[in-house]
Amino acid sequence: xxxxxxxxxxxxxxxxxxxxxxxxxxxxxxxxxxxxxxxxxxxxxxxxxxxxxxxxxxxxxxxxxxxxxxxxxxxxxxxxxxxxxxxxxxxxxxxxxxxxxxxxxxxxxxxxxxxxxxxxxxxxxxxxxxxxxxxxxxxxxxxxxxxxxxxxxxxxxxxxxxxxxxxxxxxxxxxxxxxxxxxxxxxxxxxxxxxxxxxxxxxxxxxxxxxxxxxxxxxxxxxxxxxxxxxxxxxxxxxxxxxxxxxxxxxxxxxxxxxxxxxxxxxxxxxxxxxxxxxxxxxxxxxxxxxxxxxxxxxxxxxxxxxxxxxxxxxxxx
Ligand SMILES: C[S@@+](CC[C@H](N)C(=O)[O-])C[C@H]1O[C@@H](n2cnc3c(N)ncnc32)[C@H](O)[C@@H]1O
Numbered sequence: 010x011x012x013x014x015x016x017x018x019x020x021x022x023x024x025x026x027x028x029x030x031x032x033x034x035x036x037x038x039x040x041x042x043x044x045x046x047x048x049x050x051x052x053x054x055x056x057x058x059x060x061x062x063x064x065x066x067x068x069x070x071x072x073x074x075x076x077x078x079x080x081x082x083x084x085x086x087x088x089x090x091x092x093x094x095x096x097x098x099x100x101x102x103x104x105x106x107x108x109x110x111x112x113x114x115x116x117x118x119x120x121x122x123x124x125x126x127x128x129x130x131x132x133x134x135x136x137x138x139x140x141x142x143x144x145x146x147x148x149x150x151x152x153x154x155x156x157x158x159x160x161x162x163x164x165x166x167x168x169x170x171x172x173x174x175x176x177x178x179x180x181x182x183x184x185x186x187x188x189x190x191x192x193x194x195x196x197x198x199x200x201x202x203x204x205x206x207x208x209x210x211x212x213x214x215x216x217x218x219x220x221x222x223x224x225x226x227x228x229x230x231x232x233x234x235x236x237x238x239x240x241x242x243x244x245x246x247x248x249x250x251x252x253x254x255x256x257x258x259x260x261x262x263x264x265x266x267x268x269x270x271x272x273x274x275x276x277x278x279x280x281x282x283x284x285x286x287x288x289x290x291x292x293x294x295x296x297x298x299x300x301x302x303x304x305x306x307x308x309x310x311x312x313x314x315x316x317x318x319x320x321x322x323x324x325x326x327x
Contacts, residue, residue, distance in 0.1 A: 017275055020287065020299040020314075022307045025279040026090075028300045029097035037101050037298070038205050038274035041265050041286045043111040043257055044094070046087060046120070084119040091120055094279065095127030101277065105192035105199040105206030107269040109185055111137070111257065117184045129188035135222045137183045137261060138229070138237075146174035185265075187222075204271050212267045214239055220268055226258045239264045248313050253283035253306055262289035270295055284310025288317050 013036050021028055098108060108129055112120045117134075125131050153166045192199035192206045199206040212220055215236045223237045239260045247256050262285055266276055272294040278286035281299030283306055290297035291314065301307050 016298050017296045018298075020281065020284065020301075020307050020310050022302070022304050023300060024302050025094055025300050026097070029094070029101065029279060032097075032101050032298075034100050035103050036275065037277045038103055038106055038270045038295075039266065040098050040102060040106070040108045040110075040277045040279070041262055041289070042109070042278045042280050043255065043282065043285075044091065044120075044280045046113045046116045084116050087116055088119040088123045091123040092127055095124045095129065098277075098279070099128045099190055102190045103203040103205050104190055105196070105203055106190045107132075107205065108188040108190070109135075109265045109269070110188070112184045112186060114180060114182065114184060117186070121186045121188075124186055124188045128191070130191060131186065132189050133187040133222050135185040135187055135224060137185060138223060138225045138227075138233075139181055139183075140227050140229070142180050144177070144179045146177040148174050204274070205269070208268050212264065214264065220264075224261060224264065226260060248283070248309070248316065251283050251309050251313065253309060256283050257285045259285055259289050259292065262286050263293050266290060266293050266295055281310055282306050284313045287314055291317065 011031065011033075013033055016032060095108075102108065108124065110120060110124065121131060121134070149170055150167055153163050153170070156163060156166070158166075189206070193202065196206050208220070210220060214220055214224065215234060215238045218236050221237055224239055225233060225237045226239055228234050228238065239258075266274075266286075266289055270276065273296065275296045275298065276286060276290040277298045279300045281287060281301045284299060287297040287299045287310060299307075299310060301310070
């Protein structure tokens with residue numbers, strides 16, 4: 010039987026739904042994660058063929074059906090899978106421990122319902138705003154071209170529908186569900202017994218402002234920067250070799266970790282990708298546990314961790 014020490018500061022390659030059940034109960038202080046809302050940036054190209062063609066090395070979530078053309082049932086499929094993940098996370102977290110889960114605007118409601126139905130309390134929803142993202146909408150010329158009508162009619166139709174695309178605007182935010190495992194007794198009693206349950210409001214954002222539920226890492230102009238800015242990531246922090254398609258900013262994860270845990274706490278990410286949460290945990294003087302199904306991402310995470318100089322760590326005062 011593995012002990013807590015066998016898990017702490019480890020990156021484990023495996024399916025979260027197989028690895029999590031092996032972990033002990035009630036030993037993790039916080040979960041910070043960015044699950045594969047089965048997109049992995051594949052958007053509507055998510056046939057198995059496309060996955061293999063576009064990301065040959067990427068192994069994808071095994072518990073959800075492939076097929077990422079817009080499908081109104083996707084959310085329900087996602088819910089069924091994520092409910093099982095969230096139930097495991099609830100068992101592994103200490104009472105009062107926080108669960109921060111990045112999401113997509115389209116699936117946020119299902120993700121949150123799964124987390125709540127697993128037994129967590131939903132405490133808030135944070136929003137990470139950003140500017141850079143490619144619009145994903147498709148025009149219909151390609152389909153018009155295939156219609157059994159004359160060339161003249163096709164041209165008329167194309168002119169009529171110019172600018173009309175599939176209903177997707179540019180996505181410029183990610184919601185982050187903020188959930189808490191029910192605490193024991195009062196919040197004070199829980200904090201004293203388990204060292205989790207409260208937020209550290211001395212953690213500041215922007216120009217020394219009280220923590221808010223809107224977060225930005227790009228500069229948006231003086232007013233927004235003043236209230237919501239956490240430092241912007243750069244290429245160095247990501248690692249030039251990092252081929253992961255959806256790397257989160259370290260600073261964002263550091264902020265969530267500092268807000269919700271004490272130094273030396275254990276932070277779990279069951280979908281660690283290229284290791285961002287592990288780096289954020291280490292740089293804030295916390296411990297990490299990371300799981301990912303893709304061995305290549307685990308290797309990137311290991312390399313990022315090994316290259317992250319201890320001199321860069323800003324250990325929080327104990
Ligand atoms: C959105 S990415 C996480 C990116 C990460 N936050 C970063 O900054 O690099 C989701 C990750 O979940 C992994 N994944 C997909 N299905 C999984 C499963 N069943 N168990 C564990 N990991 C899985 C993918 O390989 C991918 O790296």
